[in-house]
Amino acid sequence: MKRIFVDYKKCLACKACETACALEHHPGGNLFGALGDLKTQINVRVLGIEQEAFPLSCRHCEPADCLNACPSGAISRDPESGAVLLDPALCKACAMCAMVCPFDAISFKVTHRSCYNRDVAYKCDLCNDRVKEGGVPACVGACHSGALVFAEYDAARGTRAAKSLRTYLLGAEGVPPHVELFRELRKKEFARRRGGE
Amino acid sequence: MKVVTAGTGMAAAEFVQRLRLEGFDGEIVMCSDEEFAPYSPCVIPFYLAGEPMDTVYWKGKDFYGRYGVSARLADPIIEVDAERRLVRTAAGRSETYDRLFYATGARSWYPRPEWLKTRGVFGFKTLTDMVAIDRYIREHGVRKAVVFGGGFIGVDAALALRHRGLEITLVHRNTRVLSQMTDGEGGEFATRKLAEKTGIDIRLRTTVDGIVENGGELSAVRFSNGDVMETPLLIVSIGVSPNSEPLRGDDKGVHGNEQMLADPCIYTAGDVAVTRHAVTRAKGVYATYPNAMMQARTAARHLFRGDGAYAGSINTNVLKKHIDFPIVSAGSFTGETVTWHRGDIWRRVYLLDGMINGYLIIGDTRISGYIYHLYLSRKRVDKTIRAILAEPRHDSYYRSMLGMVPV
Amino acid sequence: MSDEACKREDRRSVDPAAVEMLRIADREGYATIWERYEKQQPQCSYGQLGTCCRICSMGPCRIDPFGEGPSHGVCGATADTIVARNLARMAAVGSSSHSDHGRKVAQLLKAVADGSNTDYRITDGEKLLAVAARLDIATDGRSLPEIAADVAAVAINCFGNQDEEPLVFLEKYMPKKRFERLKGLEESLYQATGAKIGFLPRGIDREAVDILHRTHFGCDHDPLSLVAQSVRCSLSDGWGGSMIATELQDILLGTPTIKAVKANLGVLEEESVNVVVHGHEPILSAKIVEMAQSPECRQAAEAVGARRVNVVGLCCTGNEVLLRQGVGMAGNESHSELAIMTGAVDAMVVDVQCIYPALADLSSCFHTRFITTSEQAKIPGALHIQFDEHHADAISSRIIKTAIDAFPNRNKGRVYIPQHTATAVVGFTVEEILKALGGTPQPLVDLIVNGTIKGIAGIVGCNNVKVQQDYFHRVLTTELIKRDILVIGTGCWAVAAAKAGLMDLPAQELAGPGLQAVCKKLDIPPVLHMGSCVDCSRMLNLAGAIADHLGVDISDLPLVGSAPEWTTEKAVAIGAYFVGSGIPVHLWPLPPILGGPAVTRILTQDAKDVLGGWFFVEEDPVATAAQMEAIIMERRAALGI
Ligand SMILES: Cc1cc2nc3c(=O)[nH]c(=O)nc-3n(C[C@H](O)[C@H](O)[C@H](O)COP(=O)(O)OP(=O)(O)OC[C@H]3O[C@@H](n4cnc5c(N)ncnc54)[C@H](O)[C@@H]3O)c2cc1C
Ligand code: SF4
């Protein structure tokens, strides 16, 4: 089964993944429909962590703390793709899941999938339909620079560190020299601002 | 092998589902005093708030049929005869078992049980309660309610009824609501914010001492300070007690060992079970769904495979239903405190021997998963916790994972 | 408070007044550039690398710097093309901003000369004669207005010149050797490549328009050609638009003279009506200062219980009135929000450039009237009082009246003025420097030759939220004077240096022994304030004066430039005209060029041989000072001194 892996050194914080995800999950499916629409659901968020950027989304853990915590039967696993899915029709926005998700991957708001005119929990669905048709998640498809990779989940990674982000990180190799310089200078800039000099 | 469950609640349903998924093909009988398919008490307030009844059946309305279960409903078990391995019900039936799964949960506790005779006074615990409250509100055009008891269930009730459009007065004996899942300062902050955000009239250091009825129907309640408030609806939610009498003869709960066995042939789980805390090892009733679920799974695995052990319960809880202002807590509120507060967000961790002993996170859930896992990990965090709580972008987990010390 | 203590105290600024105000901002929840910057994180690296192209509607296109994704835009543009085009556009915008400022001054001079504007006059006749002489305009037996009309005509023609000849202002002001080198360069490149590549600007407007044209979809894609045009356009600013602005403002408003002033938020007065002038064009701000002293304004202020109308400056319009009229300097760019937060500003009057639109919202939290005046800088939420040079007196009085009217609404309980000011001796125009030296650059040349002063560093630039406010300015300046390098400069750097006390006479003690002795003898600080950012032209003129005096090119002189804390496109233009004039320039933060390896190489290496000036990037101020010193030493060695 495949998962989304992150090569954060290659993340340029362009947020193309955020846009692609928003469109993928918007009923209109186009940018102009999603723009300014407060119900637009974005399941991936590019964090800025010092000089690094990091696209954050659900890791579809195995076992998944959220799934075990949901008292409403709203979270389930697709046996075929392994995706951890959240059914907004059953979700009661109780936050039992968000309370234990180690990755802060679950958010709440009124989305287009809300059924009862109130907020629901929402998170990455691994673009389950696309994936089951042989495609890749929208964010991975949108990432130009190779920061998001959809690859076979090697079980060894899982046992090494079942619930750690490290399981999902890839190490960038062969970063071109001009990018290396760029990264180095930015690192200095941030280090000084944060007082790390 | 014949398996009987006392109760068709969350623990029993998880237990039965697990058994069947594991491959158990023996006879299963599920007994309940209520008449429903297994439902989630956590969800039932939403029925009152106007959402469809079907969503309370968290494992499906067709549960009994799907899992090949004989259901004996609307007939409470009144006695468990462990010698003869049979249970007896109020209607005089009996059911033998090879293994009993005893998960009867808990019931509302009433200071004055006779109040319930008055129409308009309800508990807030079961689906039966919700159906009755709903009908009463509809039939009487109820616009306002008094909720007596500001614990988790009381606040849950108040928020659900408010969502339905009722004007709510919440009466609580303590100096703050949610007194069990908060400490003094955090609880007072949460109480203040709840009042601000919801407009619920919260009366602290107050109890309901008497009711006024009129032709068998509630017309007003009298508070401990002597005030009388007119209301057609009173919800009493000041506490619960385990339904352990049929097995143990008292309401002190049922002790389960590491395999969740209470007797050689009786498993127990859920709100009726007394278990050890995963961190403190203290014995107690840890009445939340995740504990009930893990206990039920432990029992199912042990019954079917003969192995496995329960790791212990965790007293995490979160209140967020019907409000965008989560209140998360776990552990015990003793030790050295580290607090961070900005605007709507208030966070406190209690440290003991450098490890997290308890925490209270109010206003958002963004770092709650990280703190939860740090709490369980028993790692020393005294050097970093301040920075973790204060990280303005709430991304301390990612910081630490990318090897950047939180600042 | 020492720099070190400040540095620990607040990572956002080393300025003690800023640190105090930020504490208030945090407490009250006022939004600031720093807070908005945090909210912007993470910022897109395509933009920072310069490899995002939004020029046509097949785009936007981005080039993957890791070589896995797309390496070309839809049209086929490479990373270098995209970077070079973006850079060229920055240079065009920066040049246009300075030059358009200059255009208005030239038009005003024309109107004063022909008598159609009577609100202004020729204040500095001597300067007019000097400029006319420089431009080979006859002066003998002619009236000042007549001469002024000719000067204005030459200046105005520089903007719209349509022939292929170099700009008149540039030709007359640029030292001979530099002019010849650029001309020779054009010829040799043509011979070598068969393609025309120009460095000498023809018309000020034309060079900017040229960039807009050649960066249009499907035109110039050659990084070298695009960089060359960026330099050419920037030279039309430095030796053209900015030069015109400086020289003609001196004629109209007076050439600044050396004077002592106060700098930092402490110049606001609790008991007075405080008017902060912010922006760049002194045509308005100088008038406001003048009108504030009028008896009517005085009386009106007293009538509302104020002591007086206290006009203070911010940014470069502040520098202009500071140098000419000696008003207090409230601060540099990052101080603009902080000033309003004192609750003591009754009106902030802005013209153009470097004005945060956030000031409108912030002002609305206070009684402060935020007044825009320029057709080119309108801000939603501001009160717009249209400025017009022909009715300058009336409009200025109206602005001051607005401030006086706001004064009674001031919430005294919210007023907090941090009591920090530093004394600064300012006003070192080329004229003043030469006067101090006895009328010729020779004594300065001697000092440089004998090594008492190793060289001169010109520092310009802004504040940038990515750098702790004033930190780079202060440390770099201090490090340079310690190394016996005379520091001159303009803009928000100058304000930073003034606030830090580096322009006060006691700062002589911070200088190395050689520089210290010279400063003591001449009774000047080791750090010289030459004016606003448009006045970087004064630095060119000083360099030019020395070069011509010695008969060498600027690129032979031990001069070096820096724009630490740079923010704006104007800084790109200044940097590029320094480089084009033969001066190496340090930049921090990173300019958006690293995504284009060829462009980076051209700007940081090839330019050294071709132009004698080049760019370099360094994050650490001490290391920057060391590099600047090394460059100066290398040039001294080449000169054999
Ligand atoms: C309003 C409300 C909101 C809640 N919200 C949350 C929440 O957000 N998160 C969370 O983790 N927990 C929540 N809980 C608690 C959670 O519902 C319980 O911890 C969980 O249901 C325990 O499962 P259980 O099977 O032990 O008990 P229950 O689910 O209560 O099931 C008990 C079963 O036993 C049956 N029974 C009782 N007595 C007898 C008898 N004598 N004979 C036969 N059958 C009997 C009952 O009919 C029922 O079927 C909430 C509870 C309530 C009431
Ligand atoms: S990352 Fe969070 S939401 Fe996703 S499966 Fe894991 S626990 Fe659940």
Ligand code: SF4
């Ligand atoms: S918020 Fe929704 S998905 Fe999460 S635990 Fe509650 S009901 Fe389940």
